[in-house]
Amino acid sequence: MNIARTCQQLALTALLGASAATGLHAQYAPPPPPRPFPGFINEKLRATDVYMSAWDIAVNLRGRYEYKNNAGFTDAGSNWDFSTRPQDDNDNAYYLLRAMPRVAYTGKWFAATVEGRSSYSIGDERYLATAPGKALAERDGPIDLHQAFVFIGNHKEFPVSLKLGRQELVYGDQRLVGHFRWNNNARTFDALKVRWQNAIFGVDVFTGGVVYNDHNNGNDFNSQDLFSGAYFNFPTVSTKDIVEAYVFARNTARGIVTDDWSGVPAPFRFPAPQDLYTWGLRLKSKPAAYDAWDYGIELMYQTGNKATVFPATAVAAARTAPRLDHSAYAGILQLGYTWTEHAWQPRLALIYSHGSGDDNAADAKSQTFQNLFPTNHLFYGYMDLSSLQNTQDLRLAYTFKPKPTLSVALEGHVQQLTETTDYWYNVAGVPRNFTTTAVGSGSGYRINPSYDAGLGYEADLVVGYSVTHYAQLELGLSHYFRGDYIKQSLRTVGSRDASYAYFQLTLNL
Template identity: 35%
Template sequence: MKTRHQPLKTLSPALAGLLLLSHAAIPGLQAGTTAAPAPAPAADKKPVSAGLLNDALRLQNPAFDAWDIGGQFRFRYELKDDAGVVASQDFISRGVDNDNDVFLFREKLHIGWQPESWLKLYVEGRGSQAESDDRDPSPEQDVWDLHQAYLQLGDPQLFPLTLKVGRQEMTYGDQRFVGIGDWSNTGRSFDAAVLRYSFSSTSWIDAFTSRVVIPRDDYFNESNEYDQFSGLYASTQSLWTGVETQAFFLARNVSGKSPNAIAPGIGGPTERDVYTYGVRLKSLPDKFGPWDFAFEGAGQFGDIVTAGVERDLQAFALTGTVGYTLRDVWAKPRIALGYDYASGDSNGSDGDHDTFEPLFGTNHSFYGVMDLVGLRNLNSPRISFSVKPAKGLTLSVDYLLFWLADTSDSFYPESGSARSGNGYGKNPQYSSFVGSELDIVAKYAFNSATEFQLGYGHFFPGDYIKSSVGSVPRNGGATGADWLYVQAVFNF
């Protein structure tokens, strides 16, 4: 792939943000500003649990204080009707089988050892099983594999540099661009090296390089050596009082061998060099009274090879949420308004590629809990309402509307290739209104170790889906989609 020299002005928002964060974080660079000492814990405050098994072991013998032994059991049943199995068959009234009910089981067992504050070893195994899944092979199946195994060196209380190297989970910000994908039965981890410089307990900058691990049932999971993901990520709470301010620059460099890196047809995306820069602002708890907010913006440049043609990437995404909680009212109701936008491609035959690339984001719940839509060619406002009528119980209702950012581009699923076939594709002659989704979710935490969830979602097809699906007579028109799930989690 040929090398391009990007103009300096393209990089300046990210670099300026990183420099500004560093300036805000380093003591002495801001006149009259010093880091506030951590408040002393209240005498009657209940100690934080280290987990059911750890608590029990440490009560028996102080030698277990250096050990972290525990795990998680998770069960989920999902029922999907008319969407969510094969994306190109979503919302089709007849002629296709796009219904699925699946039982998902996941077990995680870990052991960690930290004999010194500056030395930690951690290993975690993960088992993922799927029963009655109509997808063959099931993407949720990966019976016992190595999920994490890393060495961590350094103690920021003694020296500002720390290093974490090995197989590990990586999360940054709200996980829109880098996350663990925990809703998936297999989750996500990376073979990575992460170097952190801590300016204070609330200000740091990470430099990392990594390769994503590809889940593969019946084989030891390997990372894709042809899909390199690196970046700088900085965070501080000193730049703006009451706000976590972050800036990042991320690079994903993928060679043409990526799609078959692990085995034929098992790997990553096609050849591309994607550079993402952005800024995130999020209010800290209770710092703005009843108000809370989060905003994130990202731009992209680079090049992507599609159908053997190299095209210049120029894309961007904007997200934001503002919420208000009635603290003095029963059940503490909260109402929030949100908006998500990701650019689409206005001309698939020119030399530019304008569709935003969501990298390794955790999509579940951001763009509808039914996981039918992702952050690509998206224009989506939403309204959310939640209450907490009893201790441990949260009830939430979300209503989301979806438009295509550009009708000359495709309607993309949560992940994977664009919807195509059965009338789907690039249909610039149709309305941009895709549809809407209503989500209702109840979560109840029995205690710190056990949580139960029940959720329902319904997708109402809009004019774009009706026109696309309706253009093929055998489809019998468009239909709405339903989704129901029950989940139980036990941590020990």
């Protein structure tokens, strides 16, 4: 795949489409409601008693219908995405429902939040056969605890604050750490976070663990899978730029591997034992700092060690697997331009994402960048086929707002493997066909250095409309055009392109 030539073709296609549609819009963001709305309960309470403004009592409801053709994450799994084998049912259509009620209080020196989550999937074929009753996709029973934390501090009067309990961690653009609210279950951590903030710099220092979903059994974090970090921001370094730096540590003990590990599908399965350290620098322009132009740069480097990955059924082997020295990197470059004088505020952006892969699977080194806890749905195509592991993604995004309550985004992605000596990893960071060792060339995804690196091209259209102050609609249409790597990997079993569509309603009550 000639990535430069493809970039030119994508740019020309997008610009022609933009002129035909009289303007279009970049990195999609849902439109805001016509007016700020705290929710029906809050509105009534605050109208009755002004002191109730310290309280936040509301519920967020969301329903989404999804249709996936030829890449449906069914029981065949992502190992057989795009496959036309008769036994591979790659089509999937289902409904997702989620209710998130919350009660929060904010005082001068003290705040607290309790937020529940009730998630259901209807008609979903994902994971049902491999783990009945254990890890049903995107559901966790009638009600579970999403967040429950206390906050102590007041940065206007004192530089130190503390946040303790179940909470969301969101840093930067969420490429490494995010709440992943697109998923019906979302993501939280049981963590302790201390923040220091003054006029020169601020830093979050935290430690804890990601909360694993356990259907109908209550969700909890595993003390043998610890995630810690320090995230710095420097507001005085530049008046035009956001400057941030960070270090994250994920330390997973061998005891994480249990007999239950074999029955739980990814991404709910515990990770391999590892001690990984990610160092990063993030630079981004502030709004309107460079007139119509904006930019973003993020550089990441990983060190440490990681256990070799074994098939999910080989629990004993996973417990004693040797650890490989780990050295990996990733980088993001972004440039955007907004026609600020146009009423529709059209913006064109070009984003290049690069995650390292392993250039020699036979040596005692690990070079595949680990994606940690990202919200990948925002970056590498709305079909959620890839992550930032051994992947290069060139993204052209064009957005516009015909009305303040209407957003439209048209995007194109060119994707390829960084190294053909490594796997194609799915959106959860799991290698495709890793457990299939008996396939021949052209019979399934695997490491084959003779294959082309080109994965394919994805085209996305997303439209968001704020119907009223408490209701928003969203529609998405996507198509993935296979590249040579997919065609070669499935040559003997057959393959075809994939499509995706969704329709979503969100109510803030």
